[in-house]
Structures are given as structure tokens and as C-alpha cells.
Amino acid sequence: MRFTAILFLLLGVFVVNGQTTKLSVQESAEYKDQAKAKSIEAIHTTEDGITGVVREAKRDLIFDIFDANLDRIFNEVIKIEKKERFVGELYSDEKIKFFTVYSPKKTERILYCHVFDLRNKKLSKVKLLETEVERKQLLFSMQNKRQTSFAISPNGNYFAVSTDNIRKNSNSYDIRVFDAQSLKLIHKKTYQEYEKKFYQHNDLSVDNDGTVFALGKLFEDGKKQKKGGDANYSFLLNKISESDSKVISIDLDEEEHIRSLNISIIDNQLHLLGFYSDSRVGNIKGGCNFVVDSKRLSVSSKKTYELPAQVYQDLYGEERAKRKKKKGKELKRFYVDYVLNDDEDNTYILAEEFYFVSRYVSTGMNGAGYWIQEPHYDDILIFKFDAQGKLGWGRSIFKRSIVPSYNAFIKNDELHVILNSGKNLKEKDDGRTKVSQGIFESSSLYDIVFSKNGDVSYDKIQDNKGNTTYAPFYGTFKNGKFIMSSATGGKRNQFMVLK
Numbered sequence: 001m002r003f004t005a006i007l008f009l010l011l012g013v014f015v016v017n018g019q020t021t022k023l024s025v026q027e028s029a030e031y032k033d034q035a036k037a038k039s040i041e042a043i044h045t046t047e048d049g050i051t052g053v054v055r056e057a058k059r060d061l062i063f064d065i066f067d068a069n070l071d072r073i074f075n076e077v078i079k080i081e082k083k084e085r086f087v088g089e090l091y092s093d094e095k096i097k098f099f100t101v102y103s104p105k106k107t108e109r110i111l112y113c114h115v116f117d118l119r120n121k122k123l124s125k126v127k128l129l130e131t132e133v134e135r136k137q138l139l140f141s142m143q144n145k146r147q148t149s150f151a152i153s154p155n156g157n158y159f160a161v162s163t164d165n166i167r168k169n170s171n172s173y174d175i176r177v178f179d180a181q182s183l184k185l186i187h188k189k190t191y192q193e194y195e196k197k198f199y200q201h202n203d204l205s206v207d208n209d210g211t212v213f214a215l216g217k218l219f220e221d222g223k224k225q226k227k228g229g230d231a232n233y234s235f236l237l238n239k240i241s242e243s244d245s246k247v248i249s250i251d252l253d254e255e256e257h258i259r260s261l262n263i264s265i266i267d268n269q270l271h272l273l274g275f276y277s278d279s280r281v282g283n284i285k286g287g288c289n290f291v292v293d294s295k296r297l298s299v300s301s302k303k304t305y306e307l308p309a310q311v312y313q314d315l316y317g318e319e320r321a322k323r324k325k326k327k328g329k330e331l332k333r334f335y336v337d338y339v340l341n342d343d344e345d346n347t348y349i350l351a352e353e354f355y356f357v358s359r360y361v362s363t364g365m366n367g368a369g370y371w372i373q374e375p376h377y378d379d380i381l382i383f384k385f386d387a388q389g390k391l392g393w394g395r396s397i398f399k400r401s402i403v404p405s406y407n408a409f410i411k412n413d414e415l416h417v418i419l420n421s422g423k424n425l426k427e428k429d430d431g432r433t434k435v436s437q438g439i440f441e442s443s444s445l446y447d448i449v450f451s452k453n454g455d456v457s458y459d460k461i462q463d464n465k466g467n468t469t470y471a472p473f474y475g476t477f478k479n480g481k482f483i484m485s486s487a488t489g490g491k492r493n494q495f496m497v498l499k
Contacts, residue, residue, distance in 0.1 A: 021447045021459040021498070023416075027468065028070030028495040035060050035077055036491055040474035042089040042096050043483065044118075051476075051483060051495075052118040054098050056086055061098070063116055063123055070483075070495045074121045084112075087140050088149060092156030092180060094119045099128075099150065099161075101139050107132050109139045111161070113183060126183050128161070129176065139163045151204040151212075156180055158210040162201055170195045175240050177210050186210060187242040198223050199236070205263045205270070213270060213294070214238040215263055225257070225281040235261055237272070239297050246297050250290055256304075257281045258288065262339050264347045266387055268294050273339060273349050273385065276304060283330040284381070287349070289389040301389060307331070308394040310454070315379060315396050317430025334381055342410045345387035350408055350417075353378040377401045380417065382450065393454035400436035407484070409477035415450040418472040418482065418498070423465070425458055433458055445470060447498070461498070470496045 037055035045051045049068030054061065059082065065074035084102040091097070096116040101109055111128045133139065140149045140163065152159040159180050165172045172193035177186045191214065192199035198219040205213045219233045226232055235250035235258070250272060252258065259281050261274040272290040277283035286306040293300050312321035312329070323329075334351040341347050355376050362369040379399050384392040397417065406419035422437035423444045435458075437443055442465040449457050468486050475484035481499040486492075 021461045022449070023411075023447060023461075023498040025461060026070075026497040026499070028066070028497075030492055030494045031072045033062065033491045033493060035062060037062055037493075040471070040485055041086050042091070042098055043474060043476040043485065044091040044096055045476055045478035045481065045483060046094045046118055047479060049479070049481075050094070050118050052096050052116055053485065054089070054096060054114075054116060061100075061114070063114075065118055065121060066495070070497070076123055078123070078125075087111075090150055090152045090159055092152050097152075097159065097180075106135050107137075109133050111139065111163075115183070128178070128183065128185075129163075131163075133165075134167055137164070137166055148201065148203045151206045152180060153206045153208050153210065155208045157208065158186070158206055160204060160206040160212045162204050162214060164201075165190065171198060173199065173201060173214070173216075175212050175214060177206070177212060177242070189240050189245060191238050191240060191245060191247075192216065192218065192236065194218075196221075202235075202260045203263045205265060207265075207294070210241070212238075212240040213263060214240060215261055215272065217260070230254070231257060235272075237270070237292060237297070239294075248292075248297050248299070250299065256288075257283070260336065261290070262336055262349065264339050264341060265294070266341070266345045266347070269300070270294050271347060271385070271389060273347065273383075274336070275334065275351065275381075275383075277330055278328070279330060283332050284334055284351075285328065285330045287383040287385075287391060287394065289385050289391075291389045303389045303391070305383075305391040305394075308391075311381065311394045311396045314432065315398050317428065317432050319430065331379075331381065334379075337406075338408050340408060340410050340415070342413060344413070346392065347385045348408075348410065348415055349383050349385070351381045352406070353380075374402060377404055380406065382415070384415075384454070395450060395454055395456060397448060398432050398434050400434070404473045407472040407475045407482070409482050411477075411480060411482075413452040416482070416498075417448040417450075418446070418461075418475065418484070419448070420445055420464065420469070420472065423463055443469065445472070461496075468494045468496070470494075 035057045037057050039056050042054040051066040053064045060077050063076045067073050081102050084100050087101050088099045098114040100112045110130045113126050113128050115124045149162045161176045163174045172190050174190050176188045200217045203215045215237050217233050218236050239246045255278050257277045258274050261272040264271040270292040275284040276288045277285050288304045291301045309325050312325045333353050333355045335354050336351045338350040356373045359374050380397040382395045408417050420443050421435045422441045426434040444463045445461040447459040470484045471487045472484050483497050486494045
């Protein structure tokens, strides 16, 4: 095992390998794995700098603990079943709760909770629930880039799990609330149960009393977004406690179409954030913020804001932006990745353009080959709302990528977007900065920084050629530090810390 000391610190704006970042940069010593990990599923850091990482290999889960200097002090590899899959994770009280679903039969589902105690270097596995489903039905059918089926209370005392209960002739959801320490089930409730209507889960939150807020979309007839040109759905907010259940409808205007809403809690008020369109679900004309009194479960205000001119300028350049803004051009195919709060109760919502393109791959003569579906992770849209739900500013990042590449955090009232792109970002004649990597171009790691007023700078952290390449997508921000691991795929790994 090689332990070459490569720990160093780069402070201020000192330039190394083209570095311009204002953050200090630290790299850990390299460490070696026995099993090759294919993905990082959880990474969290305690208040005193202990970092826990959970990774998934082909038939293993890898649990690691690193000290404040990022030297590995614990490593355990456990076997998982062939049909056992990661579905979510939560963190509190220096413990990572890592959830997997095992499907031993086509209709049997078992949810396990792996408790990874970072302080005491202990690992345990507990069966949370076992249930029957319709043939091949998933427990969590609406899994996406942003985890929405697991939530933990701010005080760490409770966590909630929302599971699908979809049948051939009916569908519903089950909410289970657990004691976060003992993992004992406190209560279970079934909600939004229908025979003909269809409910689609959006987001989940649980407060310090164990009360759950479940937000979703109810389709009135089938699963189409529109019927006869009108919206075929309404948004419902469920408030579920051990003793009571309530629900309210979030009213939309006739011409408003919203793909999904996300919950942000500020001063006992729920902010339901998202993007709206005048034409169809999936398009974006602007941002919206419904403020709900959590005690009375009533909507106290609703605010909508059209896309600011700056969003168009970032994407299209000044002249095209003017034309598109004047025509009310809507954006398409964006999905919310992050909802972040700063110390002043501002909320940032970040969404990325995501879609598939069919591409033909030739394998020989006479046109032989096959079609593949290539994912695209392109432009990033950012809205900043204040504590009252007003829009502070909107920006976008003109980006092209075929891999999930970015992460985001807030430090010192600035929003940092960390990603890999081409070695030299392209400055267009119309003033735009294109974040992309050419076919034969090497890559670099960037810190795209937005000030509290929305001003942007594109800061390079390092050129990746000749250095370790890191994966910001798998990263965690804690105690003013962002920690990310080297890209998966090998048995030698390393960490980078930005602070």
C-alpha cells in the first residue's frame, strides 16, 4: 500500500497550475481499496472533521471513516444480496443511515437501514419494513437526482419514509415515522388513496415534533399533464401526525403549469418552490414561491416571477436574449437538483437541463451498428429567493456535458458551483462563457462563484491533466468545507478539500 505524502495547502489567490480560486485547496494522502467502487452514495463530515463515506461496488458496500487529516482510520466491506439496491440516506448525530431495498421475490420488498456510527466506528443493519407489492412494482418509483422519499427532523429525533403502494386497481402512499435513535416505528399512515385518480409524490419534510409534510401532485384523470388543454392535476400538501391528518390544495391559475414543487422550511413556514410555465409542464417561464403557514396549514402568499433578462443573457448573449425575453421564450427540460438555505434565510434553487439524444454507433461495414440513448446534462438555472419569498436574482450557466458533473454550496454569502469542464472555458463574442469540454481537450476543475448580488466569476481550481481528477457530484459541505472524492473507477483514491 502506497502512502506517499501529498498533503499540501494552497492559500488565497496563489496561482498553481492555472489556479484562480479564492478558496484554499487541500488534498489528502492517497489510499487503496481492495474492492473497486462504482459509485459514492453518501459522504458526511462531523463537527470535528471526521468524514464518513459509503460507496457501492458490484456486490459490496464499502464503509470508510477518515480523520481530520483525511487519513483512513476505518474500513469495512460488507456483502449485499444480488437484488439489494441503494435507495436513500440520511445523516444526523454523527450517524449515516443508509437505506437499501432487497427484492427476494417479484412481489416481496424488504427495506433495510444500515447505521454507520462515525464516532464509535460501528456498523449495524436493521430491517425496517417488509411488504408485498404488485409484480415487479418498486417501493420508491419516483426516484430522481434529488432524494425526496426520506426526511429527518432538524433535531435528529425522527425520520420519515414515504413508500409507494401502487396496485392494479388503486394506488396510495404510506408514511412511516421512526424514532431516529432506536429505529422503532412510531406510526404508519396511508394517504392519498384512490381507485381512479393518480397521486405522484414530490417532496417530504418532517419537523421537530415528528409531524410530516408530504407534497405531491394529484392527477384527476389518468396520468397525462393536460386534458383538453387544461391542467389535469392539482398540488396537494399533506400534514400527517400520529393523531391527525390534514390536506390542502395549492391553487394554480388556469394557465399555470408546474412540473414539481420542493419544500424549504423558514421560521415555521413552508416555502413551496418551483418553476412555472404558461404553455406546458416541463417548460419554464419563471419561478414561483407558495408560502404556507405550517401550523394552520394555509397558503399565506403566492409569488411568481418571470425569468429575469440576465438568465437569457447568460444563455443566449445580449442581442438574442432581448428577442427571447420580448417573446417570453420559455426554457425546457429542467429538473431541480438543489434547494439551499444561507444564514440570512435566503433560499437558492438550482435546476439542470436534462434530456436524452438518440445516437447511432457504427460497428462495421454495410451500415451495421446500434442505437444508444445518450444523456445530456446541460444548462444550469439558478433563482435566489429571500425569506419573504421575493426573488432576489436569477442567473444561468451556459453548459454542455454528458455526465452528472456539478455540486453546489453556500459559503460567506456566496454560492459556489463546483464542476469539471474543458481546460479553457470558451469566451463567446456575445459575452457568454461556455462551460464545456471538446473531444480532444483535457479537463479542469472549476469554482463558479455567484456573489450575494448575483455577480459571477469563473475560477479555476486545477488543471486535471497530471493531477487527480475529482468528482464534485459526489461531495459534501460541512463546517465551511467542501469535501469531494476522486472519480470512481480505480482502487487508488484521494480527497480534495475546499475551504
